[in-house]
Structure formats: structure tokens, C-alpha cells
Amino acid sequence: MVSKLVLAHGKDWLLPGDTSDLQLLHSDCSDQLLVCPPHLGRGYFQEILLKDDLALVILDYTLNQDVWVDLLNESSFLEFEFQLVGPGAGYSFFIPHFGLKEFGVKRLQRRLFKIEVVFKQPLLVTYFQAFMERLSPQTRYIAERVIQTIYLHLHQRERLILTTSEMLNRIVQSKDAVDSHLTLERILPESLYSETIAFKYVNRNPITSVMQQVIGQILSCPYQGEIRRAYLERKALKLVSLQLEMLIQRRLNESKLNYICQAASILRNQITHPPAVEALAKQVGTNRLKLNQGFHKLYGTTPFGYLQDCRLWQARRLLMTSNLSIGEVSGAVGYTSCSRFATAFRKKMGINPKSFQIQTY
Template identity: 30%
Template sequence: MTINITVYDFWNLRKAANPELLIDPIHPEDYLCRYPQELGKGYYRWIPMREGIIIEIFDTYLPQPIKWITHAHHQKSLEFGFILAGSGQDCDGQPKKSGEDYIFGGVYPQSNNNIDGAGNLRWVSLIIKPETLRTLIESYGEQVPSDLEKAIAGVPEYFNLRPSLITPAKQVALQQILHCPYQGLTRKMYLESKVLELVSLKLADQVAAPTEKLLRLQEIDRIYHAREILLRNIGNPPSLIDLAQQVGINEYTLKRGFRQIFGTTVFGYLHDYRMEQARQLLLSGQMKIEQIAQIVGYANRSHFATAFKKKYGVNPKAYQMQKNI
């Protein structure tokens, strides 16, 4: 069963669930907000950065899908959103999927198509004022990407730029935000550096518009299927020809699809995934480095150590010891 609720009713429920402002005792610069128990359980967290930038972390569990009934309204800030868990549909009918990111803002249309699916819903959003984003971009001597120009200029049109995949590089930065080990000034500077990193990675998606012919929907599904096969076999991945045959496309389309969807080559994606899996296993501290190397597809520990150091700037043993300290 789906719950139908207006945004105004939700605000009233949220206000009732939070009669006073909650401040995190560990990080007093953070603001917390409980999710209304009538709809689910969880919280919002707001972390103010410099003027015009806020990090919003949303983590909740919804026992039932929620359909939002919204009226037209103008969101003057831009939102760079990264969906880490959950799925649904945006107010313009576009699907929202775990593992994707997006940029949206402007005047939201009246709609009842905005749906959050049941289950865990987790995202990180960077709320940025248009003038702040323009200043950041121009301070580096760059021009504003053409598809963001109207939004940054304050033209009140709804926009929801085509989503892109949360690449391993973005995933690392997001996890560093969620698990920041610092406090006070160091924490704010560290978090702001991660905001700039994520914004730059997302803007790179927008300015690197493919000159090749865009993939058809059927081809996109097969590229995702190819990724699933690849990640199920990280220790012994199929060749490009075999992988293409398994999903029913030719090798050229497979290569082109990975570049368009994931921004890298097939084996570049696999390499980044292996390194991220290795990093997580090292942080757990429950396995020896030789075991981790084998799990992520390296028969030789020294080859694994070389690849890990090239990716993260430190060898696996030093990384593990540093994090344990």
C-alpha cells in the first residue's frame, strides 16, 4: 500500500516530531531532524559549510512507498544529489535509482509523480546557491557548463539534468563525508574539500557530453547486465569478447557503453571496483592482506600492493595500520 501525502502535511508532521532544534553533541555545527514516525524512521542531518553551501544527509527506513503530492514551488538553490540506497520516481516522472547522482532545481511543477519506494532510503545532497557555484567555477578560470548556465543565472525553470553513475571516485568521497574522523575546524575544511571534489566530478559528467551516438535503452540494459557479470567474477573476469557475447552486443558497443555510462573502460571500472572492495576489507581488519588480494583478483600480493598504492598513495599494510590507529 502506498501512502499519499502533501508536502505541507509532511512539514507539519516533521515539525511535530521535532518540537525543538536538535544539535549533535559530538559535532555542534550539525543540525539533526527526526523523520516523522507516522511515515518511517530515520533522520536528516544538515552540515552548514561556507556561505551558500550545505551538506544534507538523509537516512531513513520506509515501511511503505510514499507518493508526494506537491504544488509548484521555486527552489532557488541547486541540489547535487547522490542516491546511495533506495529508488522511486521524480516529480517529472523520471526514475530515481540507487547508485545514481543528479542536479536539479528551479521551479518544481505541480505533481503527484514523486515517489519514494519502500525500504532503506539514503542519500547525500549538496545544496549550493547559484551565485556560490558561479564564484567557485570562475575562481578557477573556467566557464559555467552550458546546461547549467540558465540555472546559475537564476532563470526559474525546472531542470533535472540527466543522471550519471556514482563512480568509485565519487563513492570514496561520499563515504569520507559520512565517516569523517575529524572535529572542529579540521572537520569543516575536510568536508568542504569533499564537497568541491564531488562538485568537480559531477560537473565533469556534464561537460564531457559524448560525441558518439547515444546508447539505445536496450543497449543500456545490456551494459548494466555486463557490469553485473563483471562484478560477479572479479577474480576471473571474462574477456571483452566473451562479455559482449554473454549480454548480446558487440565488443565496440560494450566499450562505448562503459565509456558513456561509467566514464571509464570496462577493465578500468573493474580495477576501481577491486580497489574499493580491497579498501573496505582492509578497514574491517578481519582478513590478512594475502586473503584480500586473492578475493579482489590478485594472485600476487606484490602486484596487489603496487596497484593499491598507485590508487590511494599508500601501500595496503600502511593503510590498514593508519586506519586502525
């Protein structure tokens, strides 16, 4: 069974809870506590407001059925996420939201336990810029083009010459009503959308032992009241600074493994007829072993795994924006077997491609 949730905000599916709930590791009467509806599962969402533009969120829940989420974010916000249990356990993520429609599946019987540090304006732009400054020049260029495309779509009548920072400010401060069908997949041209797969890997970095120590301090906070708020604010910002430091190390790795970035670019642009691993290695001036080692170091997967991610990334866009059949989408992204495509898509997205197309097109 799959339940469908149509939401204006990501937490609208939850019910009010009580901060005296024994599930909580610690709490204060000023916290906002929401709990999972019993018919969907069990667990909680605890939001600790640290400042007007900064919050710490602790989530711990398990669902008893798959849940399809159709989410219209009515405002912009930025998440630095640290997954402790779940599909991304052991990794930290940088997740920007620009008030666009989003889709996804919350999976049956998968416990999700994570910490989020959430920024709104004005800190949102400050930390988004800090993130961009730590990207490699190539990835930063893609990010700037994405921001420019979103800005031009939301402000079509304006003819101002703005910096990337100014465009970002205009996006997050926009008071215009957002089209209920407006998604990143519909806004970005195909060539740019294919490049955004780079963010899937840049945004995902291992949780280090130092991060684990800070997370432990957050989860075992012994204080109450204003002292608790100040303590958690320091720890939350420390976590974010540690995550940003990881980007600097990643940029150094990318500069040392430039041939791996070249190989990844080749795969992104040749998803229908990619070169074999041996040919790809030769094309970028290395051998099969070093190619596989480099992909694992930068992307945490094999060249084939990276190629499959690129194919499914493009398939997601085609299913949302075109009237192609499932077989046509499968062929358009390089699969010779429709059943293998459907299996790979469901494993990655949590839903079969036809159902996804019906829900999103």
C-alpha cells in the same frame, strides 16, 4: 496505503531531532537534524551548513508506506546528489530546482541513503553554469531554451534582451509569487518538453571509485567545530568537481557515438510509430549489435528502454496538462494496450496513471 504530503519545502514532512542521536555517523551541535515521523517510517535528515550558500546533507530513511509528495519549492536551489542505497544506488545526479511545483512518490520499504551537496545563491548560478559549459552543444542548446522559456513565463512584462546567464540569475532571484499550479510540464511547449528527456541521462552518472573514497571520508569525518566545517566543505566541493569531470567524459563519448545520439533523437520524435531496432540501426548507419552497445554506453539501457522512458515522460505531461482519458493518453504515446501502459507507468512513477492524473491535473 498511500499518504499524501502537501509541502512548501522538501523537508517539511520531517520532525525535529537531536544531534546526539546514535543513528548519526558524526554530528555537531550546529547541524540541523530532522527525523522521519514514526507513522511513516524511520530515519533522519542531517543538514550541515558549510557556508550561507552551501550545505552538505546526509539522508538515511526507510518508509513503511508509499508517500505521495505535492511540493511547492518556494526558492531555487541546486543539488548534486550521490545515492548509496536506493533506486539510484551507485549513481550521482544533478538536480536543479527553480521554485516550481513538483510531484513524486516516495516508495514503501525502500531504504534511501544518500549525500547531497546543495547550492543556493550566489553559488547556485556559478555551478549551474559550470554544468552547462560541460554539456554537448546539442544538450546545452536544449538547456538554454528551457531557461529562456521559464524566464519568459515568470517575467512576461519584461522586454529585455538578456544572456542565458542573466536570465538564470533573474529566475533564481525572482521575488514574484509563484502560481501554485506552475510546473515545468505546464510551462514548456510539447516539442521542447520531449527533448528534456535528454537531461534524465546527462544528469545520471556512475559514482566512481574516487568519488567513493571522498564519500567515505565525508561519512567518517573525525573532526568537530570549525575544523569539521572546513574539512567537509573541501570534500563536498571535491565531490562536485568529480561529478562535473564526468560530464566532460560523457561529451567525448557523445561525439564518438554521434550515431547513437541521432538514433535517440529519432526515437524521441517518433514515439507513436518508432522504427524497429534493425531499421533504426540501418537509418543511422550501424548494425543492431553496435546500436545496443552504444545505447548501453551512453544511456545505460536498450533502445526499447529509451523509447519507453520517452513515452512515459510524455505521458506524465499529458496526464498533468490535458483532459484526455487514460486510454487516450496511452494511445497518444504509442501504447496499443492500456493495461500495459498502466503497468509500465506504475513501475516507473510509483503510482497508477489515473491516480497521478487526479493528483496533478
